[in-house]
Amino acid sequence: MLTLKAIFKKILNRKQSESSPVGLPENHRLYCIGDIHGRLDLLQEVHQKIACDALAFDGVKILVYLGDYVDRGIHSRQVLDCLLENHFPDFKTVFLMGNHEQVLLEFLNNKDLSVALDWFRFGGLPTLASYGITVRGIPTARDLQQLRAEFRQKMPAVHLAFFERLHLYYEIGGYFFAHAGVRPKIKLHRQRPEDMLWIREEFLNSDVFHGKVIVHGHSITDEPEIRHNRIGLDTGAYASGKLTCAVFEGTSCRFL
Incomplete structure (x- = not known):
């Protein structure tokens, strides 16, 4: 596996234009947290590590969350409460949307309730339980309407506002952050939301350089992945007990 410095050296050798800078701007440090679920x-452990790590750094500090805050794990509501507490007032904080947040919002807002069954299959039931909602048996269409009404009632307004304000991507310097990745050979400013939230094999298996190094979650690996064109940070926290945080500074990358 290449080191990030070696990757950026290759990028520099390609004579990137000034509009495609390498690494982070000077005097910046960026922390990026993978899928929390x-x-x-x-999450609390990683926040403590970030606070200690950033204590002596006087530059611009940025914290990016890659999405998928909810589902699968049992404390989705509590994760939202924690994120909204603003533990890092001296950081610029960026919250990206994951595909799980997209489906949650579709369940809340879409007239077609069939999305609920898909959501339940890939982790939505623990999220409902964290808000004090129990699903018994296989719900009928009427049951789903009642569940949605109860979910809307029990979700705090600040949580709904959080979900609705999530960003699809964030870019700075030589990095582009998106939950799932990007579609190869499509310019970054023309990426479709569906791809940035859901794409897997076509992105993961591509050797194409996308103009910037893509930092993503969504696809689980045992360890963080550093490739010449992407960095994957989803280490399956809900099952593995390992939530990855990458620390970017200049052209370097390390992990907490």
Whole structure:
């Protein structure tokens, strides 16, 4: 596996234009947290590590969350409460949308309730439980309407506002952050939301350089992945007990 410095050296050798800078701007440090999926305990541990790591740094500090805050783990509501507490007032904080947040919003807002069954299959039931909602048996269409009404009632307004304000991507310097990745050979400013939230094999298997190094979650690996064109940070926290945080500074990358 290449080091990030070696990757950026290759990028520089390609004579990137000034509009495609390498690494982070000077005097910047960026922390990026992978998919949380309701693991409040791991999120609190990572927050503590970030606070200690950033204590002596006087430059511009940025914290990016890659999405998938909810589902699968048992503390989705509590994760939202934690994120909204603003533990890092001296950081610029960026919250990206994951595909799980997209489906949650579709369940709340879409007239077609069939999305609920898909959501339940890939982790939505623990999220409902964290808000005090129990699903018994296989719900009928009427049951789904009642569940949605109860979910709307029990979700705090600040949580709904949080979900609705999530960003699809964030870019700075030589990095582009998106939950799932990007579609190869499509310019970054023309990427479709569906791809940035859901894409897998076509992005993961591509050797194409996308103009910037893509930092993403969504696709689980045992360890963080550093490739010449992307960095993957989803280490399956809900099951593995390992929530990854990458620390970017200049052209370097390390992990907490």
